[in-house]
Amino acid sequence: xxxxxxxxxxxxxxxxxxxxxxxxxxxxxxxxxxxALMRGVRVRQVVKxxxxxxxxxxxxxxxxxxxxxxxxxxxxxxxPLGRKIVRLRTGSARYDLGAQRLDAAGAVRVESEGxxxxxxxxxxxxxxxxxxxxxxxxxxxxxxxxxxxxLEADPSLDQVAIRDHVRILARxxxxxxxxxxxxxxx
Numbered sequence: 533x534x535x536x537x538x539x540x541x542x543x544x545x546x547x548x549x550x551x552x553x554x555x556x557x558x559x560x561x562x563x564x565x566x567x568a569l570m571r572g573v574r575v576r577q578v579v580k581x582x583x584x585x586x587x588x589x590x591x592x593x594x595x596x597x598x599x600x601x602x603x604x605x606x607x608x609x610x611x612p613l614g615r616k617i618v619r620l621r622t623g624s625a626r627y628d629l630g631a632q633r634l635d636a637a638g639a640v641r642v643e644s645e646g647x648x649x650x651x652x653x654x655x656x657x658x659x660x661x662x663x664x665x666x667x668x669x670x671x672x673x674x675x676x677x678x679x680x681x682x683l684e685a686d687p688s689l690d691q692v693a694i695r696d697h698v699r700i701l702a703r704x705x706x707x708x709x710x711x712x713x714x715x716x717x718x
């Protein structure tokens with residue numbers, strides 16, 4: 533999410549809002565008051581003439597004066613310069629505008645050329661360009677599977693480190709080195 537800031541989210545709000553829904557004013561997500569409810573949200577961020585991000589959500593909420601947006605049914609495609617697309621899918625997410633931080637909750641899946649990551653929850657720090665998770669994770673690269681708890685990785689899943697309870701199922705020894713490199717004990 534590097535480079536995504538308040539400007540992108542404000543464009544999404546302006547483009548996707550048809551005015552605050554009465555129900556949204558009364559009951560936003562997590563009990564808060566949502567002043568902007570959007571359905572079928574689609575946001576595209578173009579940087580220097582190049583598509584950098586495409587984000588879709590079934591629903592999204594935003595509250596005037598707050599620094600966050602919450603969404604349900606989130607699918608995102610990141611188009612990093614010189615690399616393959618990275619896809620993220622989650623049931624719900626909360627984005628902190630100022631911190632450029634996406635907190636994805638529930639079942640989260642990240643797919644890239646580097647593999648597939650499944651996590652119970654995930655934080656995507658746009659400023660640092662890092663993914664982190666405190667809970668259980670499962671990383672699949674080729675025929676090999678790496679599981680454990682606690683993760684730090686780059687968004688393309690080329691560099692992955694899992695902290696605790698690391699297990700590696702090596703079905704293809706030729707693909708084992710990237711998994712072992714990512715499983716360094718801390």
